[in-house]
Amino acid sequence: MKPSHLVAALALALGLAACSEAPTPAGDASHAEGSAGHGTETDEHGHEESGGHAESGEHSKEAASTVIPAAIAEKSGIEVQPAGEGVIADEHEVQGLLTPIEGRVAEASARFPGAVRSLRADVGDQVRAGRTLATVESNLSLSTYGVTAPISGVVTARNASVGGLAREGTPLFEIADLSQLWVDLHVFGADAQHIQPDVPVTVTRMSDGKTVHTTLERVLPGMATASQSTIARATIENDDGLWRPGSAVKARITVERQPVELMVPLSALQAMDGRDVVFVRTGDTYTARPVEVGVRDGERAQIRSGLRKGEQVVVEESYLIKADIEKEGASHDH
Template identity: 65%
Template sequence: MPFRSPSTALCLALLLSACGGGDAPATAADRHGHAHGEAAAAGHDGEAGDGHAEDDDDHGKGGDRTTIPADVAEASGIRVAPAGPGTLADEHEIQGLLTPVEGRVAQVAARFPGPVRQLLANVGDPVRAGQVLARVESNQSLTEYSVAAPISGVVLARNAMPGAIAAESSPLFEIADLSTLWVDLHVFGADAQHIRPGVPVTVTRLSDGATAGATLERVLPGTATASQSTVARATIDNDDGLWRPGSAVKARITVARRPVPLVVPLAALQTLDGCEVVFVRQGEEYRAHPLRLGQRDALQVQVLSGLEPGDAVVVEQSYLIKADIGKAGAAHEH
């Protein structure tokens, strides 16, 4: 997934306006100090009144802040974290297919032709190496012999019925050791040029969203005929048995990582007045900070301006802050 740099003229105008205005745009530090000053003023006014008069006036001026008591914020699940440096990942999201590991699948065949007298396993049964799966009567000796599992695993197929004639070397069962599985990822176009063995892979199970970490082991030299894709392969553990051969999965391959000086989680972003913002807590006040954003990955985004390192950014339940600001703005209009 390539990096994106979503910045617009409107967001930049809002950012400069929020930073102070005047003949020269204020710096992020100026804006930050101004915000603290206003928060302090709001605190003094609150001592003389009910604590919300200044907040209502702020909504009338810009509708970019609200006050939420600390106990209410905690009960609502609002959480903050300091903005700071981070690492952005260059990632590619790719579709894949789970397959049994080659060499861990066995065909269980009759040694001598004759009628199948007994079948002792069904599809889906776990079996161990040496376990008897069937008994067949030999046409030559007219005596029964046992057919045993050559490996431990799970029965994937049963190809015989009691009383049917088993031909010599005809497969009666198919068994696979599914404790580990291959993840065959289909890479298309130019993405194949960036993917190399040894990079980390996160595989997601589509049925329930469970994930497994792995390392890309190899990029196969050929091309898949049907899809014209390059196949990149990783191996995952299947301890819970819920990763099923033949199932489609999605995977995120991390090609490279690079440090950046200031990031925020994508979950912290909200849209206010057409601009991407985060909410910064100062005391019990939460103020919207319009941001100029840089590159991003699946989890976080680089902040170019509009925020200072250490700012207490709302990283959980930020939509509640947005809703509260909207509610307060609507009440002020009425």
Template identity: 60%
Template sequence: MTSTNRIPRLLMLLVLAAAITACGDKSDAAHAESDTHAEDAGHDEHGHEEGGHEEGEGEAGHEEGAAATTIPAAIAETSGIRVAAVAPGSIADEHEVQGLLTPVEGHVAQVMARFPGPIRALRANIGDRVRAGQPLASIESNLSLTTYTVASPISGVILQRSASVGAVAGEGMPLFEVADLSTLWVDLHIFGNDAGHITAGIPVTVTRMSDGVGAETTLERILPGTATASQSTVARATIGNIDGLWRPGSAVRARIVVDRADAAQVVPLTALQTDEGGRDVVYVREGERYEERVVTLGRRDAKSVEITAGLKPGEQVVVAQSFLVKADIGKSAATHEH
């Protein structure tokens, strides 16, 4: 290669080396700038995270909100969830007692043989309903050797039958016991100091123990004597027995309402539940949101309870299926914890 050709080639090599050096400087500068931005971004992210953490700490410092859940109106309707407004009411001073059903005096009749002689026929059994004047037995008189009929003196139900066909009836012998059970006495046994302020004329609710059916009535009188076996005072009321399901001799429960006191805020007992800490709570509905509310209770009776703190008049409180709301709030809390 001649010296003339070497000079251009040398120049080309020098230009190429300068270009590579320049590119390297730019690349380093770009990397440095990129690193600087990345570091700055890192600081920004770190600063943002620190700021978010401080905000979270501020939220945690507040009191935790009341337990609540959301139940769509259609589901609440289908589930039987019902609400009622907190309102003034009255709380009854009640006494729960027990007693017995007995036939009303004068409503029981003994059907007896008028003349002695063999019993030829019996036309009624225990439990049969009979009307006044209905024939119940035929007896052949030993005196006249003719058959005479014995009829029911009242309308009612056969409680007892003490005769049998072929047996000889004596004069005045009881054959049947018939009772008019359309009304019954309720003899309630009252003990101790309760007898001092329970008087005639106050209302009473009598409940059958067999099926829980109740009847409203009024105490008619306080008997002057004392029940020998129990040493209790007997308060007597009368109840209707059109369906015949109130049976003489049956034990019953009764609530005697001595007095009533006004209360500013009253809710049904069905509204009450207890939270995990054993506190009394109710559930207040606002739209489709149901909030658990701790309440303070006052006086109560068989149906209602006075609320002395925790609610405002007019608030809508769940009074039916409140346990479903409690379960839904518990489920929501468990899901939130997980």
């Protein structure tokens, strides 16, 4: 559990403990005394005790909800939002590779044979078109001339050393414009039949989880020889310069968007007693509500039954509600 979640859970537990120490109202006490006349005993806390199945059912109903004061819920990071209509995306999870865009890679070569007298750029340097990258002393004229960058970009290769011989037409530097990159996504099997250009793509950088949104441009003919996959290509903006050619990425290709009448974020769903539940807030009471889940994507889930539009559903820190309800259920079992 994350440190922030530990703090939230501790705050919730302390708050609820304080609530549970509140004195029992007189009405509750009289109810307990009245119940005793029907052959039901009470414990020292005023809770009814019985070995019958009917009482066990009542305890289950009590364990399905919990009361959390608003101040404690806020400190614990519990957030709610109304359940409502939305869109579920039919998405395909794929992996891919970043590559420079064809036509945006250039070489800086020696015009005349001669000795390299100086080097003024190295791999990784950002250079502008026309910048001098090296000087060469021509064997023909014995004069020195400069080798300049043909385009603006990043130096990705250097094939020269001071004192070395530069032959005519020999590439001394490679420069790539990496302000934009191709993302070549590998799509396998029958999934390739559903992938078409002009659909949304979300690309995720594996190193730090940063995402960018783009659009699929084309599906290449043929298949990748090594992987036997179909290549779907998109272009991304390399604004921070940290998208690097050759890096592997993850991506979600959205094939179709399906409107639904009722949905909740995936963060709202929890599993209890083998069922999917959400927690509905009414005042300060949070109730576990079993729901039937339909289609889902990476962020949202359709709710087919068990929930009404507009009901306030816990969408952040729902696991805290689950933990407290289960704790209440365990205390009743004992």
